[in-house]
Amino acid sequence: MSTPAADALKVEGLSIAFGGVKAIQDLSFEVRAGTVHAIIGPNGAGKTTLINLVTGIYRPTAGRIALFGRDVGGMPPEKLARLGLSRTFQNLQVCMNMSAVDNVMIGAHMSLGTGLLRGMFRPPALRRVDAECRARAHALMDFVGVGADAKAQASQLSYGALKRLEIARALATSPRLLLMDEPAAGLNHTETAQIEVLIRRIAENGTTVVLVEHDMKLVMGVSDRILALHYGRRLALGGTAEVRNDPEVIAAYLGAEA
Numbered sequence: 001m002s003t004p005a006a007d008a009l010k011v012e013g014l015s016i017a018f019g020g021v022k023a024i025q026d027l028s029f030e031v032r033a034g035t036v037h038a039i040i041g042p043n044g045a046g047k048t049t050l051i052n053l054v055t056g057i058y059r060p061t062a063g064r065i066a067l068f069g070r071d072v073g074g075m076p077p078e079k080l081a082r083l084g085l086s087r088t089f090q091n092l093q094v095c096m097n098m099s100a101v102d103n104v105m106i107g108a109h110m111s112l113g114t115g116l117l118r119g120m121f122r123p124p125a126l127r128r129v130d131a132e133c134r135a136r137a138h139a140l141m142d143f144v145g146v147g148a149d150a151k152a153q154a155s156q157l158s159y160g161a162l163k164r165l166e167i168a169r170a171l172a173t174s175p176r177l178l179l180m181d182e183p184a185a186g187l188n189h190t191e192t193a194q195i196e197v198l199i200r201r202i203a204e205n206g207t208t209v210v211l212v213e214h215d216m217k218l219v220m221g222v223s224d225r226i227l228a229l230h231y232g233r234r235l236a237l238g239g240t241a242e243v244r245n246d247p248e249v250i251a252a253y254l255g256a257e258a
């Protein structure tokens with residue numbers, strides 16, 4: 001049942017294994033609508049796998065996933081995108097031989113993870129580029145702070161600008177829930193601070209944000225709640241102070257950073 005008060009995302013008893021590796025194990029948590037929710041954990045904890053499960057790239061071996069109160073288990077990425085789900089990638093998924101603005105325009109055509117090529121090689125759709133769609137792409141690029149690079153070939157953009165370009169592309173579908181996989185990875189302190197401001201503005205515009213990130217300053221600064229994963233299991237779930245001070249989290253993750 002769908003109600004306005006439903007969680008943006010609700011995961012219950014979710015599991016997936018790759019061969020012998022239990023990447024996600026009996027995981028349950030919820031993301032409240034209108035919040036920024038971080039997912040933290042050491043490398044290999046299952047963060048990206050969780051995003052791939054939620055976005056329909058992987059099929060769980062067990063468990064349920066609900067998006068805004070609607071059961072979406074087994075739905076393909078295209079359908080999930082139409083229901084308001086969008087994502088950015090840990091490893092940049094940018095078409096380097098295209099202009100920056102065309103990359104953002106693809107976002108409107110692209111489905112999560114699998115549809116990029118289909119979107120690219122659909123010349124009629126891309127040729128029928130209407131002014132409205134292009135204007136919106138430019139506006140999104142301004143919003144993320146790379147408006148000046150709009151016409152440049154993507155390969156000419158700095159790494160930091162490409163990370164923002166990914167965010168602009170993910171926003172092109174006007175998502176209700178945006179999953180960001182390490183948006184600040186490889187960025188310096190200044191660039192990371194800018195990403196923090198950007199995430200806050202995205203949330204203020206009404207998009208619920210799920211943020212996978214290692215940069216603890218960013219996580220603590222921007223998140224309402226945090227889920228800590230360890231070996232695919234839920235280690236802690238709560239507010240930033242609660243999770244930051246959780247002894248198990250410190251032992252498993254934060255301690256290793258210090």
Ligand SMILES: Nc1ncnc2c1ncn2[C@@H]1O[C@H](COP(=O)(O)OP(=O)(O)O)[C@@H](O)[C@H]1O
Nearest residue numbers: 018021023041042043044045046047048049050
């Ligand atoms: N497609 C896959 N095939 C096999 N193993 C995978 C696959 N995706 C993830 N894994 C494994 O699942 C575990 C979690 O990986 P991942 O979700 O990428 O972790 P994180 O994003 O937290 O660093 C790792 O042991 C990884 O090797």
Ligand SMILES: [Mg+2]
Nearest residue numbers: 047048049090
């Ligand atoms: Mg990852």
